[in-house]
Amino acid sequence: MNKKVFSGLLISFLIILSANAQTGQEIFKANCSACHTIGGGKLVGPDLKGITELRQQDWLVRFIKSSMTVINSGDEKAVRIFNEFAKLPMPDQNLTEAQIVEVINYIKSESGSAAAAPVAQAEEKFTLEQVEAGVKYFNGEKTFTSKGPACNSCHSISDKRVYVGGNLAKDLNLTYKNMGSAGIKAILKSPPFPAMAETYKNHSLTDDEVNSLTAFIVHAGKSPSAPVYGFFGPQFGMYGLLLFVLLNLLIVFYLSKGKKDSVNKEIFKRQLKTH
Numbered sequence: 001m002n003k004k005v006f007s008g009l010l011i012s013f014l015i016i017l018s019a020n021a022q023t024g025q026e027i028f029k030a031n032c033s034a035c036h037t038i039g040g041g042k043l044v045g046p047d048l049k050g051i052t053e054l055r056q057q058d059w060l061v062r063f064i065k066s067s068m069t070v071i072n073s074g075d076e077k078a079v080r081i082f083n084e085f086a087k088l089p090m091p092d093q094n095l096t097e098a099q100i101v102e103v104i105n106y107i108k109s110e111s112g113s114a115a116a117a118p119v120a121q122a123e124e125k126f127t128l129e130q131v132e133a134g135v136k137y138f139n140g141e142k143t144f145t146s147k148g149p150a151c152n153s154c155h156s157i158s159d160k161r162v163y164v165g166g167n168l169a170k171d172l173n174l175t176y177k178n179m180g181s182a183g184i185k186a187i188l189k190s191p192p193f194p195a196m197a198e199t200y201k202n203h204s205l206t207d208d209e210v211n212s213l214t215a216f217i218v219h220a221g222k223s224p225s226a227p228v229y230g231f232f233g234p235q236f237g238m239y240g241l242l243l244f245v246l247l248n249l250l251i252v253f254y255l256s257k258g259k260k261d262s263v264n265k266e267i268f269k270r271q272l273k274t275h
Helices: 001-033 057-064 067-072 076-084 097-113 129-141 175-191 194-199 207-220 234-258 265-273
Strands: none
Touching: 001 097, 057 067, 057 097, 057 265, 076 175, 175 207
């Protein structure tokens, strides 16, 4: 083969490989980096450095495509990871198999490079304005741009600025401790829970809304306080019971005042007078 032709083919091949690696990197950054690192330590999910040496490619493709499908099949390795990371399901990825393979190749190439030792992720700073806006979004006092439901319709969290929420979904008190601000943002941007994903399917949050809610949940996680119960809290039950007792006492009092003697006694007196 002509040397020039061979060199041209080799260069083209290297360019294609480079393009694929870049594509894998871009996909990873857009879809995976919020929860995973490659050699940077755990985030919401495990550090993926060396994962291609531990798991076969077909297993990785299936797990990345739909982690819960693999977990629900009873796969021991998948179940072990699921339990280790607080049973937080990884969202199904709307990627083709070819795109997933590109991501896997990118992870493999990065795992082989000399990576720095795991470092703690820098904690994001939030303003008080963001925290207060998050409180309003959580309570439903401020409407989401896409008209999605307020968070407290399903969730509760210990904070005196919010009303007691629903019990339909996870309590959020330990969310910050378990996954940090990066994990909270990742979930708000791409909900991994089926019910939440369906609820916000056509009601995605804006970046400002995600940041505000994250700011509030982080703040509440660092400084928990008793929530506000409003009118229908435990006090409502106590006041209702007290009112019920008072009404019954009033009824007994008026009945006893108006009917000191029995009806039978009055009839007996009238009969005596007629004889």
